[in-house]
């Protein structure tokens with residue numbers, strides 16, 4: 001006779017149950033109800049089991065997100081709650097903690113250039129900037145940067161952790177950045193969207209970190225082709241509240257390295273996250289990358305939070321329940337944003353000296369615009385490229401100096417007009433009346449082609 005093995009019924013481990021209720025909705029026998037008693041160990045309310053109707057279906061085990069929330073009966077004797085102090089030893093409250101010290105610059109020997117793709121170049125730049133803490137969740141087309149870090153950092157006494165999600169990633173960055181560590185992530189558009197709440201917290205708590213967002217087609221999951229789909233998000237929508245971060249837009253693998261290094265400098269200068277936006281093509285594009293002659297050995301900022309009594313005064317938080325206190329904090333943030341706007345505008349000007357038609361583009365579309373300019377110059381047209389390197393703050397001062405001569409602005413971008421919106425906003429805030437403005441746009445993972453740019457310029461009334 002075949003015996004059917006009895007299926008185990010659950011028991012609850014109250015210390016691991018966070019009272020989320022997922023097991024309650026999974027149980028068709030109504031065996032599980034929300035508890036009423038707060039567990040003093042956790043401050044949470046665990047569920048209560050009444051197994052009189054339980055058929056051992058096991059659905060509640062699958063529903064529970066906690067590895068030890070519900071366990072099969074029979075394991076009770078073997079299941080032992082571990083005391084962290086016996087596993088890890090006592091918390092080193094009184095152990096000597098590192099003293100604050102400044103960064104130091106370390107010379108590097110001259111080396112042959114690397115031939116690497118953009119994501120790798122950014123990873124190398126981050127390592128040379130002293131980043132040893134990288135957290136991430138894989139997402140195309142940014143994953144290679146994290147993969148390289150996962151291989152390299154253990155060799156450098158560093159840490160790479162693949163988090164369970166982007167939400168977990170950004171909160172790991174919050175912790176590492178709060179301890180004064182140079183930390184970063186690689187992500188791509190939908191992943192970046194998931195990080196926004198944490199970024200807002202980090203801006204509020206003034207925690208530095210670097211986010212490399214290799215943008216792909218949207219909205220939603222979109223596709224994995226190159227798009228500049230997140231310009232609006234990074235310039236205007238970094239989570240709730242009064243949030244800004246310096247946004248840098250490299251155009252070549254070399255700039256992915258240089259800008260990754262610069263990003264850490266800026267993140268710590270302002271105690272604020274910095275966002276690097278590339279497009280999917282730039283992330284995957286291979287190019288020659290020269291290594292710098294110096295690297296950074298990071299110091300320890302005096303505001304860093306350690307787990308000892310003497311640093312209690314450094315504890316940071318983005319919660320501020322006093323209305324006046326929160327308003328003052330926002331005034332302080334605004335002053336910081338104003339300093340960023342005054343000191344950090346960056347742009348690259350290509351053949352702008354005599355330009356009457358000015359293309360405005362960043363990332364890979366800027367490279368395509370340069371190709372178009374060479375052909376248009378061969379036809380005798382005075383065309384130049386204004387390439388914002390900082391998308392926020394938009395480099396309006398550099399643009400303003402060119403506009404007296406310019407008869408037409410043409411925005412070239414792989415989005416529905418997000419760069420053009422930033423340009424128009426910057427012109428408006430600066431009280432600058434622009435010349436006529438038109439655009440070449442592609443979306444959906446398609447970049448504007450050189451031919452499309454040339455055709456557009458040749459069709460302008462200023463040229464005909």
Ligand code: SF4
Nearest residue numbers: 027054055057058060
């Ligand atoms: S094993 Fe099935 S019947 Fe028993 S408590 Fe879990 S979900 Fe309900």
Ligand code: SF4
Nearest residue numbers: 017020021023064069
């Ligand atoms: S699903 Fe797990 S964590 Fe959530 S209430 Fe049930 S036992 Fe607790």
